[in-house]
Amino acid sequence: MSTNTKVLVVEDYGPLAESLEYQLKRAGYEVYRASDGREGVDQAKLYLPDLVILDIDLPILGGVEVCKQLRSDPKTRETLILMLSAMGEESDQVVGFAVGADDYVVKPVESYKVLLQRIKALLRRRDPMPGDHESVTHQNVTVDRRRFVVTIDDSPLQLTKSEFRLLDTLIRQPGRAFGRSELVDAALGEDTVVLDRTIDVHVRALRRKMGSAADLIETVRGVGYRFKE
Missing domain, CATH: 3.40.50.2300 (Response regulator)
Incomplete structure (x- = not known):
């Protein structure tokens, strides 16, 4: 685990x-x-x-x-x-x-x-104290953990729980390359047994919903994904 x-x-x-x-x-x-x-x-x-x-x-x-x-x-x-x-x-x-x-x-x-x-x-x-950094904004994207809301240019997105957790993980460390297995744990839970490539499906769905901001999620070849700095 x-x-x-x-x-x-x-x-x-x-x-x-x-x-x-x-x-x-x-x-x-x-x-x-x-x-x-x-x-x-x-x-x-x-x-x-x-x-x-x-x-x-x-x-x-x-x-x-x-x-x-x-x-x-x-x-x-x-x-x-x-x-x-x-x-x-x-x-x-x-x-x-x-x-x-x-x-x-x-x-x-x-x-x-x-x-x-x-x-x-x-x-x-x-380790952050509980409740710290409940909301984070980078570029034109805001993720609010407390309200479970994501907005782009102040317009809300309708995301699944997995998509929300995936984006939340990426945006909190812009520029960091996350491996697929890490993102599976973050988006689906550590006890979920799936292929690492399953995360690619979630990323594609998330990018579609992000529209013009989709390019903020960058592919790192041979590794996984990162949020653009």
């Missing part, structure tokens, strides 16, 4: 990356991997993960520079970053926090149970 939470693991040591991916997936996270710093930056900007687990000693582009780049980009500025490093001196940790890390874990990872608890604690910091 998906938590709808994305984690990007940027780690060049294969066995550790595989172990992290396995443990995170077992915990219900959607996991992406990158094996060098440049790939890590690119994937972070594409997938806009909730959390990046970032090794410091990376090829091509080091972890400190990756962290700086993520913090300087508006798309990834608020992304949680957990640094993972064999360098455990206090000065190393100070540098990590200074460039924008939210947490710092020293290798080797001796307890995945503890690591997962630290990840949960980090993610709780970003």
Whole structure:
């Protein structure tokens, strides 16, 4: 069952990356991997993960520079970053926090149970309080959760519950590429067993109802969909 939470693991040591991916997936996270710093930056900007687990000693582009780049980009500025490093001196940790890390874990990872608890604690910091952001407007589209209403240029749309939840998910994170499985969970519920391509049908129906605003829902090839920034 998906938590709808994305984690990007940027780690060049294969066995550790595989172990992290396995443990995170077992915990219900959607996991992406990158094996060098440049790939890590690119994937972070594409997938806009909730959390990046970032090794410091990376090829091509080091972890400190990756962290700086993520913090300087508006798309990834608020992304949680957990640094993972064999360098455990206090000065190393100070540098990590200074460039924008939210947490710092020293290798080797001796307890995945503890690591997962630290990840949960980090993610709780970003969880909105109940009732926050009940209404959101982007471009000329407004989604009001409290009234279950969508308007385009102040004209209401007649949407199904699934279409409403799909649009609500996309519009609240403009520019973020959502995978089809994520959108199935958001629109139809996590316990619904359907083909990922089923979401394409819902997107087509939603676009038809959106009329001239249909192009605000963009297709991301090989991934899924996003709401235009």
